[in-house]
Amino acid sequence: MFKDVVLEAGAHHWRLAASALYPDAEPIINWRKLLPVDKGTKHQRAYLTKSSKEFLEALIDMPSAQRRGTLSHATVENWWRWLRRLVVWMVERDLWRFSQLGPEAMLEFLRERSVAADGSGERLRNGNVFVVLMRWLWDLRFDYTASLRVNPSDLMYEIDRLFPPKQRHGWKAVDEAVALPLLRDAIWWLKVHGTTLQATLRKRALLERGFVGITADARSKARTQAYRAFAAEPEFADMARDLGMEGARPYYALRRAVNCTEGACLIILLFMVGFRCRELVSMDSDAMVREDSEAGEPLYRLRGVAAKKGGEARTWVASGPVVDAVEYLVSMHVDARTFAGQKALLIGRRGGNPVVAGSAAKRISTHSIGPRMLCFANSAFRDDRPRLKHLHPHSARKTFARFVVLRDKRALESLAYHYGHTHRLITDGCYVGSDIELAQMVNEESRRDLAAGLTDILSSSVIAGKAAGNLQKFAGSGTSKLRGRKALESLVDRLIGQGVQLAPCDWGYCVYSQALSACRGDALGPNEANRSAEVCSSCANFVVTDKHRGWWTERAERDAQFLDTKGLPAQTVAWVQRRLDGTHQVLRSLNAGRLHATSQNQSE
Structure with missing residues (x-):
């Protein structure tokens, strides 16, 4: 497995094989960034780096990883980041070997990773990954030098106090009473304000395209006049009012409108198809294909890459609102996408600013999906709707599963196939739940x-x-x-x-x-x-x-x-x-x- 994942294992860099889910990635692990600068002797640094390399290699080759058949470079990068956080913590306390991690030090590290570092006392959802890392350090103790000598299982009482078993769960499905109004509002927003935003962005793109050869002062004056003209349009004013941006500067209203509209499209796609976040982000602008059924009816599908099964190609059936959302996203940034030679369906935006032709159009990050969705969910025009503090893309995936099975429990087999699960028990246990009505x-x-x-x-x-x-x-x-x-x-x-x-x-x-x-x-x-x-x-x-x-x-x-x-x-x-x-x-x-x-x- 190691030779398949790590294409080149140099002294300071490991070049990884990029997964098909990450079309723009060039993954490299830089071992020079493992340790803080100017800490420890040359021997201490070399010894801890050697031990960390051996552990990561053993982790890639461990039987549970081999059973997957394939291993994404993103998973390996996550493992490396977790390991680096532990190593940096050790070095700051003058611990240069994993064998020096005693029970007190182990619990102190886990205690710091169980709550937010800002002093708010808020519990971290991802802190439990470091408990898993400690277990791996123990399970693989014969495969790397200066290995861990304390079994984390002996500390499970203290660890359970830091990470209660009730909190060790994935993202939950959004309640139907919250999800259905959210989905209806997203479809409504796209129909009512989508055309207005698209027209405004097209005018802005034409304006920016005409700035060749003029001074910065002239460009500033032209932009000011253009945004005043945008604000004077009744449709733009209605959109700004629904966003709670009435009276705000038109530039900020436009930026909020772009965020919320993208959030509405993401909500439609994630709640009505059940994508994994990475599957949606890796999708290209030509993903939509049309087929004709035997009855002559048009049938739309989305082509992409499956997150499981080694990143093989697959398709998803697209309903009417999904087709509208994809077509809107394609046309939304068509100029910037064409100029930059970018194929991505979802384009990232620096600082939240609208994308214009001439700027670096890059594929959106998975970390930007949740904030876009939450921006729409908490828009001013939805003040009378149930509020959401958190909205994760995987919550939408689980909600889609609930939508399907609540209405027809016979659809569980088809849903498992749609999700790419090897058995319907995985879909039932991890996504749907054993008894929704009882819960x-x-x-x-x-x-x-x-x-x-x-x-x-x-x-x-x-x-x-x-x-x-x-x-x-x-x-x-x-x-x-x-x-x-x-x-x-x-x-x-x-x-x-x-x-x-x-x-x-x-x-x-x-x-x-x-x-x-x-x-x-x-x-x-x-x-x-x-x-x-x-x-x-x-x-x-x-x-x-x-x-x-x-x-x-x-x-x-x-x-x-x-x-x-x-x-x-x-x-x-x-x-x-x-x-x-x-x-x-x-x-x-x-x-x-x-x-x-x-x-x-x-x-x-």
Whole structure:
């Protein structure tokens, strides 16, 4: 496998065989960039580089890679980037051999890779790849020098705390209630504003083409006049208004329009065909072909390269909206594509600026697909639609699978063939899911439970606990500030939309915030192993309502009866008394809240 993937293995550069999915790629691994400059001795640098080369070669030749039959150069480049990040981290701590990575160092590295480096505390979705890298370093320890001596499996308890198993999943399908309006809006946008944008871009291209032999000042004045003329057109003004760019400079409105229109086309293609992102990016402008069926009806297909099966050629059937989106993308940058001799269907744009003939027209990067889609999804004219914080191309692929199977489960075999999977169980397990209806029912029931808990807190005349003070701005002192059921339901919906987490239990509610968690919970919620009435009552997330008064009263009575028992050890008495004092404190808070509510009602 190594000789098939690495065409030339020099001392400082490895030249890789480019995959058919990357028509413009010239992949090279530069080993001189593995280590930071001016770090370590010549021997240390050479020894660590030698060890890293041996590991990467063993990784390419490992049995699981050979079973694929082919190995993309992009996969090897990803492996090299992960390895380089680990090596740079080691060198900064004066660790020059993998054998020096002890348990503490390994966990420290994984801990840094589990959250964002900007201090926001946001968990990284791709951090788990470094756990996989550690396992490979252990599995291949006999194939490279100064190998790892610690088995990552011995640290799985600590690793699971950093990368909870619940977070180790791929991108999920977009809910149908969100995906269908998004797809309808994309088709609508292309029909209503596509022609306006295309005409504006054509005028701009003609303007730029006439700038030969004139001064920069003259070009600037001509552009200003042209953009004023664009803004004066009613169709352009309507498009800018829908983008929320009414009153903005026409240049910025045009740039936003290009981003959103490309995003609309991408949404149509990804949600209605189910491409892998790389399959779509590698597609050329002549990908559309027309065939006639036996009945004489036109049948359109898209030619491209499959991401699996060694990058062999394949086709996808294209429906009407897909045909319109492809034809629009072809004509959108036809001048720039012709001038640069570029065949790519999707053209990248430097700084988001519209492409003009004469500029370097390059194939778009896969990293630009998601932001384009999200730009359209969160456009101003969609303010009344469900909002999306993240929109990944693979989510669209999984959503397409849900579209197909939800309507006809007999189509699973055809869907597996369409996706290029070797067996329909792969499609069913990884893309569709075993029971979509059950998952939807569970999500709906969880939301109802969350809404019921928030309603109890916000409508209760008595709330106690350390989080009660923070909730007063929502609940006031009773229901005086939340008059009417509609107002309360609206507030609960808003809180749920903001992502509030509520963990109910027999003794109260946890309005969860990881930063304030006394049980040392994580991003997924409270730590169930550390939760208890004593821990919760001392936590800043804790809230009690009158609903829980019976639990605390019974607890106080049981502890009081227990303390009446004769012959108890002093330590036991001290511990139970301390627990009883905490129980009385909670009851006093509830009683004080009841008295306050009663006096306020009498004054009203």
